[in-house]
Amino acid sequence: xxxxxxxxxxxxxxxxxxxxxxxxxxxxxxxxxxxxxxxxxxxxxxxxxxxxxxxxxxxxxxxxxxxxxxxxxxxxxxxxxxxxxxxxxxxxxxxxxxxxxxxxxxxxxxxxxxxxxxxxxxxxxxxx
Numbered sequence: 723x724x725x726x727x728x729x730x731x732x733x734x735x736x737x738x739x740x741x742x743x744x745x746x747x748x749x750x751x752x753x754x755x756x757x758x759x760x761x762x763x764x765x766x767x768x769x770x771x772x773x774x775x776x777x778x779x780x781x782x783x784x785x786x787x788x789x790x791x792x793x794x795x796x797x798x799x800x801x802x803x804x805x806x807x808x809x810x811x812x813x814x815x816x817x818x819x820x821x822x823x824x825x826x827x828x829x830x831x832x833x834x835x836x837x838x839x840x841x842x843x844x845x846x847x848x849x850x
Contacts, residue, residue, distance in 0.1 A: 723747060723748065723749050724747075724748045724749065724770040724771060725748070725749045725751070725769045725770045725771075726743050726748045726749065726750050726751075726769055726770065726771050726772075726773060726838075727750075727751050727752070727753065727759065727762070727769040727771075727772050727773070728740065728743075728750060728751070728752045728753070728773045729752075729753045729754075729755070729756055729758075729759040729772065729773070729774045729775060729778070729783065729786065730752070730754070730773075730774075730775035730778070730804065731754055731755060731775065731778045731779060732775070733754070735775070735804075735827060736752045736754075738828070739773065739804075739829070739834070740752060742829075742831040742834055743834075745831060746831070746834075746835055746838075751769065755778060755779075755780065755781065756774075756778055756780070756781035756782065756783060756785060756786040757780065757781050759772075759774075759786060760781070760786060760789065763790070763796070768795075768796070768799060769799070770800070770842075770847060771799070771800040771801070771802065771838060771841060771842065771847075772790075772799060772800070772801045772802070773801075773802050773804055774786060774787060774801055774802070774803055774804065774821075775803075775804050775805060776803055776804070776805035776807060776812060776816065777805055777806070777807065783803060783804075783805070783816075784803075784815060784816060784819060787801060787803070787816065787819045787820060787821055788819050788820075790820075791819060791820035797820075798845050799845075800822050800838075800841035800842055800844065800845045800847060801820065801821050801822055801841070802821065802822060802823040802824065802825060802837055802838065802841055803816040803821045803823070803824045803825075804824075804825055804826075804827060804829065805824075805826065805827060806826065806827045807826075822840070822841035822844050822845070823837035823838075823840055823841050824837070825837050
């Protein structure tokens with residue numbers, strides 16, 4: 723069973739994605755801020771995949787993505803960005819910083835599964 727972390731400041735979105743991930747037979751841990759997720763990473767814990775909202779207060783998802791990709795231990799962590807923003811500039815920035823995929827809110831279970839499997843394949847972690 724894959725361990726997936728969701729980082730999003732929107733509790734309703736977390737609930738919706740959590741339900742989708744449970745239907746995909748994944749274990750889910752959620753964080754309401756990039757800071758709380760960074761603290762969890764600092765303990766040495768690591769998920770099989772991270773779903774990261776771009777627009778969050780204080781520390782953005784792009785900030786956390788950049789932080790993780792600059793650290794050696796998390797370069798191979800599949801990371802999918804999630805946002806209401808569909809602007810090419812935002813998507814390009816996320817991919818440039820090392821995101822493995824991008825989905826727009828609201829996301830469907832089919833879209834989520836597709837982008838997750840692509841991220842797992844890229845990092846040779848096995849499919850869902």
